Amino acid sequence: MGIPQTLSLGYRQSGGRASLSVGGPGNKVLALGARADEISRLLTVSAEETGIGPVVFDLGGRLSRTLSRELRTFDYRSFLYDAFRLASPESWHSQMVAAAYAVTLDLTSEEESIINSALQKVASEGNMASPSSLYGYIGAAEGFRGYYVDKLKGRVGGLRNFDATEDRTISELFEGNIVVDFHSAPYPQAAELAASLFLAKALSVQRGTTFEVMLTLTDSHRMFRNAIHVSNSGRLLTHLLSWQLPTVFASDQPMSLDRRLLESAPIRIYSSDAWHSHLREPKRVLSNTLVLIDNRTRLCSVFFPRRVATRSGTSIPLKASSPLESSIAKEILKTAGKFPLSTRESLINFLNGEFLSSDLEEGIDRLQEAGYLILEPKASGSGTKIFAFTLTREGMKFLSELNG
Secondary structure, three states: OOOOEEEEEEEEOOOOEEEEEEOOOOOEEEEEOOOHHHHHHHHHHHHHHHOOEEEEEEOOOOHHHOOOOOOEEEEOHHHHHHHHOOOOOHHHHHHHHHHHHHHHHOOOHHHHHHHHHHHHHHHHOOOOOOHHHHHOOOOOOOOOOOHHHHHHHHHHHOOOOOOOOOOOOHHHHOOOOEEEEOOOOOOHHHHHHHHHHHHHHHHHHOOOOOOOEEEEEOOHHHHOEOOOOOOOOOHHHHHHHHOOOOEEEEEOOHHHEOHHHHHHOOEEEEEHHHHHOOOOOOOOOOOOOEEEEEOOOOEEEEEEEOOOOOOOOOEOOOOOOOOOOHHHHHHHHHHHHHOOOOOHHHHHHHHOOOOOHHHHHHHHHHHHHOOOEEEEEEEOOOOOEEEEEEEOHHHHHHHHHHHO
16 A cells, blocks of 8 residues: 555544554554454544455454444355465465465474475465365475474364365455454364465465555464464565555454564554553553554554444355366265265265365265265164265266266
């Protein structure tokens, strides 16, 4: 964003309006303390009023329930498919994706290099950068073998059980006036990896595109943690800090934030609890005030935040990513026919290295609705019966047609 914009924040304790200029150099803001969500909401609404399109990555899911209904609210899975799709030039994007995995899994620089090498192979074969796909490529690259590769496979393997739905693009996400809700992720690391992958893709896409938006990351300490031993490259954070996009890093746990982030962001907005814990500043402030520190102009301002109306937004409903592809139908039917005790779970686990779990779920449902697959009780090796899939006569005929 080249032209600075002024956000209206409230009223200074000493009199007059409190405002903040964003855009141009030094456009990274820290919102710190127990009222970090309130500060984020204030900045987001002020940006919207000014004409800057806010984009909020809501890791905790709290802002998505209280922001203006004028902002569109999406489930994070709507954009996950595009985040897995390696952009051109693949080598540049794959390195950023490796940095996203390193941030989420607290990987060392050496482990990040193994991920990067595996992703280069993923890109060359036209596959997705999802954990389930990446898992099969770790150790396949030349020069990486042994205990550390096996250990890394175990850590990536723990991320395989999360899903994508719609095929919306990251560029659409950065059109602005959007909240992305990550609270539906099946476990915390899934949300953190998804948010990191969104940033990796956006940083890749923006090389040829200028976004006129302001990005807000809630619970930033979950993505950019303060490590006792700095062992990874910090590549994702480094590129994010040098990005021209105004960015707000919100955290109610300031001491948990990466030291590099705390030292690099020139603008800080403290709630009173975070300010009073800042021992170098003996000045006391009222509990209902906020403190703005702008190191670009050596400004220190105590202000009362203006009241922001909170109206529940309506989430955009999820929908299927695409029509049932013949390749998915073919693999499901072929696998179910080959393994007589195939269940829904076993089919998805067997094939999710090639296809997204959501597409496999939908494919199985459609094949059942069409009468190509049926569930029926079958005897297992232990003597008990389980419900497993059987190809019907119509299913065998359809598979034959798909095989040509």
